[in-house]
Amino acid sequence: MFKKKTNQQPPEKKNENLTFDENGDIDSQVQAVMEKYDREANVRNWAGIPRKVIRYLMVAFTIYCVLINFLFSWETRIERASFVGCIVFLVFLIFPSKKGGGKKRNYIPWYDVILAAAGGFSYFYFVFNCQKIIAQGIMLSQFEVILGIIGILCTLEACRRSVGIPIVIVSSCFIIYGLTQKSLLLTVYNLFYTTEGVIGTPIRACSTFIVLFVMFGSFLKQTGITDFFIEMANSIAGSSDGGPAKVAVISSALCGMVSGSSVGNTVTTGAVTIPLMKKTGYKPEFAGAVEAAASTGGQIMPPIMGAAAFLMAEYASVPYGTIAVKAILPAVLYFAGVFISVHLEAKKTGLKGLSKDELPNFFNVVFKKGYLLVPLIALVILIIKTTMALAAIIGTLLAVIMSLFRKETRINVTRFFDALEETAKSTLTVGAACAVAGIIACIITTTGIGTKLISAIVSLSGGYIFIAMFLTMITCIVLGMGVPTTANYVIMATTCAPILIKMGMPALCAHMFVFYFGIVADITPPVALAAYAGSAIAGSRPMKTAVNATTLAIAAFIVPYCFGFNPALLFIDCTWWQGIQVVITALIGVYGVAAGLRGYAFDHLNVLLRIVIIAGGLLLIDAGAVTDIIGIVVVIGISAFQQIAKKRNNSQARN
Numbered sequence: 001m002f003k004k005k006t007n008q009q010p011p012e013k014k015n016e017n018l019t020f021d022e023n024g025d026i027d028s029q030v031q032a033v034m035e036k037y038d039r040e041a042n043v044r045n046w047a048g049i050p051r052k053v054i055r056y057l058m059v060a061f062t063i064y065c066v067l068i069n070f071l072f073s074w075e076t077r078i079e080r081a082s083f084v085g086c087i088v089f090l091v092f093l094i095f096p097s098k099k100g101g102g103k104k105r106n107y108i109p110w111y112d113v114i115l116a117a118a119g120g121f122s123y124f125y126f127v128f129n130c131q132k133i134i135a136q137g138i139m140l141s142q143f144e145v146i147l148g149i150i151g152i153l154c155t156l157e158a159c160r161r162s163v164g165i166p167i168v169i170v171s172s173c174f175i176i177y178g179l180t181q182k183s184l185l186l187t188v189y190n191l192f193y194t195t196e197g198v199i200g201t202p203i204r205a206c207s208t209f210i211v212l213f214v215m216f217g218s219f220l221k222q223t224g225i226t227d228f229f230i231e232m233a234n235s236i237a238g239s240s241d242g243g244p245a246k247v248a249v250i251s252s253a254l255c256g257m258v259s260g261s262s263v264g265n266t267v268t269t270g271a272v273t274i275p276l277m278k279k280t281g282y283k284p285e286f287a288g289a290v291e292a293a294a295s296t297g298g299q300i301m302p303p304i305m306g307a308a309a310f311l312m313a314e315y316a317s318v319p320y321g322t323i324a325v326k327a328i329l330p331a332v333l334y335f336a337g338v339f340i341s342v343h344l345e346a347k348k349t350g351l352k353g354l355s356k357d358e359l360p361n362f363f364n365v366v367f368k369k370g371y372l373l374v375p376l377i378a379l380v381i382l383i384i385k386t387t388m389a390l391a392a393i394i395g396t397l398l399a400v401i402m403s404l405f406r407k408e409t410r411i412n413v414t415r416f417f418d419a420l421e422e423t424a425k426s427t428l429t430v431g432a433a434c435a436v437a438g439i440i441a442c443i444i445t446t447t448g449i450g451t452k453l454i455s456a457i458v459s460l461s462g463g464y465i466f467i468a469m470f471l472t473m474i475t476c477i478v479l480g481m482g483v484p485t486t487a488n489y490v491i492m493a494t495t496c497a498p499i500l501i502k503m504g505m506p507a508l509c510a511h512m513f514v515f516y517f518g519i520v521a522d523i524t525p526p527v528a529l530a531a532y533a534g535s536a537i538a539g540s541r542p543m544k545t546a547v548n549a550t551t552l553a554i555a556a557f558i559v560p561y562c563f564g565f566n567p568a569l570l571f572i573d574c575t576w577w578q579g580i581q582v583v584i585t586a587l588i589g590v591y592g593v594a595a596g597l598r599g600y601a602f603d604h605l606n607v608l609l610r611i612v613i614i615a616g617g618l619l620l621i622d623a624g625a626v627t628d629i630i631g632i633v634v635v636i637g638i639s640a641f642q643q644i645a646k647k648r649n650n651s652q653a654r655n
Contacts, residue, residue: 488518
């Protein structure tokens with residue numbers, strides 16, 4: 001599957017001496033990388049009748065999720081508790097207790113059967129006795145307290161298996177703190193039996209909007225839209241300087257929007273794009289970094305952003321359609337930053353693109369498979385015109401209908417069930433993370449620790465919003481190194497976002513700020529899972545790949561400050577002229593920083609010029625007229641100077 005590289009490499013430890021063999025079985029290698037870096041891929045090996053049973057249970061769960069949104073009108077706690085109960089039960093059937101623990105075929109340890117039964121029973125006892133428990137309030141019986149404890153512990157273990165241990169450690173610390181402030185009875189009641197804990201706001205969003213949009217993405221992938229995106233990207237940018245890297249940026253932006261997973265998209269699209277980049281002449285560390293940075297950015301790409309975006313609609317009390325529209329310009333700036341960095345690197349190293357004979361024709365690609373975009377276009381319109389749930393369902397139906405036009409894209413019965421099964425599998429991980437995120441949010445709100453943190457950071461910042469933004473950024477990145485984006489956002493939305501709001505930042509800007517930095521943690525060392533997944537395919541050094549990915553995604557560090565200081569970037573309280581102005585200045589700023597980091601702007605930059613042009617780019621973060629003028633003069637001035645100097649040198653060389 002994987003083999004040691006035979007070409008020369010520095011005697012530095014690489015990705016456990018493993019590299020991607022382009023001549024081997026690509027699918028099996030992709031699966032191996034996924035299992036290493038993505039907990040969702042680490043599942044039990046079911047075959048035969050047990051495999052069919054698990055498959056139909058997953059399909060039934062997806063159908064059930066659709067029904068509770070459109071047909072059933074249950075009490076809120078019944079709906080959410082049944083949803084989490086199904087998740088906990090299925091996680092113990094599908095996910096082994098440790099990585100690699102599911103390789104034995106058709107085997108499940110006896111204790112996992114007990115955990116599945118105990119976890120499921122605790123929630124469904126609540127479901128069937130919901131009215132009684134609501135009526136009695138906090139006066140729980142000893143049996144109900146024990147069931148609540150079992151349910152909480154099983155939820156934590158389910159999250160550890162499907163998501164990872166860091167979030168469990170964080171939530172456990174919060175639970176311990178909660179027990180020092182409240183009695184065991186009150187803590188269990190709040191965490192398990194109210195809509196503030198495991199069945200709180202995150203689960204509400206997951207059981208209604210998120211699962212339906214996950215289903216839409218699953219059906220869209222079954223149509224083969226990923227291949228269409230890659231072909232279209234090749235036809236657009238494949239022949240330009242450094243073409244394969246630009247193809248990776250475009251295709252990963254589009255594919256990441258559908259997949260919603262930084263690691264998953266890095267591995268699946270990277271299996272195609274990274275070998276092409278290496279063949280063109282890009283260093284392995286840079287090739288893996290490009291794919292990781294672009295794939296991570298897919299989570300901020302409208303109309304389907306990550307699961308955290310749906311939670312943002314809840315916490316910020318803003319319609320999801322509004323969030324998707326306001327996220328357009330920041331997303332464009334992010335990918336513009338990655339694209340600029342790739343272009344400058346290609347120019348710096350003299351890398352050319354692929355021959356046009358090797359590339360598909362744009363119009364042929366669009367003519368053959370352009371109809372696959374209809375569901376996405378319809379979704380954009382429907383999100384604005386109707387409810388999110390209805391938009392997702394109609395988009396899914398359109399994906400099925402559009403797939404019927406050509407044999408290679410057609411969703412038959414098998415593919416239909418594959419999509420439903422994939423939906424359930426993705427929902428399990430997101431749902432487990434949302435349930436544990438609800439635990440953290442509950443402790444924060446019921447103990448008053450959130451208020452204490454707000455006061456501490458406001459005091460530490462000295463009233464300066466830039467310092468508060470910087471501290472928030474560091475907190476988001478640190479948490480994001482081990483906590484999934486969804487849970488990271490919940491923590492930051494209940495702690496740091498109110499700080500920024502209190503200091504004068506518009507609510508949506510504050511929530512978008514923490515959302516961005518929660519996502520960027522996927523490529524920020526030392527725990528940069530997307531970058532490490534890219535390095536596994538590229539055969540590069542993981543840490544160097546992560547550093548490269550961070551520099552490529554520098555726009556992700558700049559853009560949040562741009563809309564934090566100037567909300568016009570999110571179309572908040574701005575005229576059309578102000579919107580254009582802020583985009584232009586932000587683009588120039590991103591270019592300046594990218595040029596400084598890459599050491600190239602029309603020609604090679606020395607150390608001094610690199611520092612100066614980076615400083616000029618950073619000045620454009622602030623919306624002030626003076627800083628904008630200085631920044632523009634510095635960035636454009638250095639670029640013009642480099643261009644003139646290069647032309648003069650080339651002229652002298654010819655003579």
